[in-house]
Amino acid sequence: MRIILSILALSFFTVVCAQDKEVEAIKKQVKKFSNYLMTDKREEVVKMYTSDAKIFPDGTDILEDDGLSNYWNPENRSWKTTYHKVTPVEIKVIGDEAYDYGYYEGESSNGNQSSRWKGKYVIVWRKVEGEWKIYLDIWNSIKSE
Template sequence: MKFTTTFFLLLFSSSLCFAQEYMGPKKDIDQILKNAKNFSEHIVDSDYEMILDSYTADAKIFPNNMEILTGKEAILKYWTLPESVSISHHKLIPEEIKVIGVEAYDYGYYEGTTKKADGSESSWKGKYVVIWRKEEGQWKMYLDIWNGVR
């Protein structure tokens, strides 16, 4: 009885530790994870050049409640914040990444905090799907869609 209880306790706790599922070459998964983390840092830093560099040349983004935005100019316009507004926190939390040749999909959750002109902050969270494409040896976002959750 004691063995059975211990076994099921270990099985249950190990499943909690490994909720994320990554499939594909480790070096590709590691680069996608690193690029996703860097993207969040670029958002917080308002580094628009590096945000754009995170996307493929023919990228498309699908912001919540908006039309599909295509190309670097539209993506730059979307991500450029007014001077009095900033993102103080942005994080991607992948649930699954699967590499299939030179493309990969990644889905999960995101969270963040916006600091407004009056100094107040608002936090937000949601879910996302990214289709990554390997361009010149680097994983970049080709399709990026997200929407909020309550």
């Protein structure tokens, strides 16, 4: 009986450690995403998505394929993201998929004006060739007080 309990405890510990490792990998991807936005590397932002990804920006239709690329294309954006921070509330890994939800905040500038914003998001992640990529990405704003 002791052996069985030891094996179960070891198995549980192994699963928890693996979960923690994957959560940390996703958190690194989240930081890369923010960095790419702030350094205007929009082509790198697009590469963070799976090939069949969909995005659900606030106030628009669901975008995929060229729509997703066009959304992040710097030539289509007159405002530059000068600050971007994501604060996950929960990240749950289930095999090669995960979900992540929380809050984001940032600031944009067009050279003459700046705008602060914040909102909430949900992301579904997929592990593709050993790397976590965004499959579904939905976000919407929270009105400033």
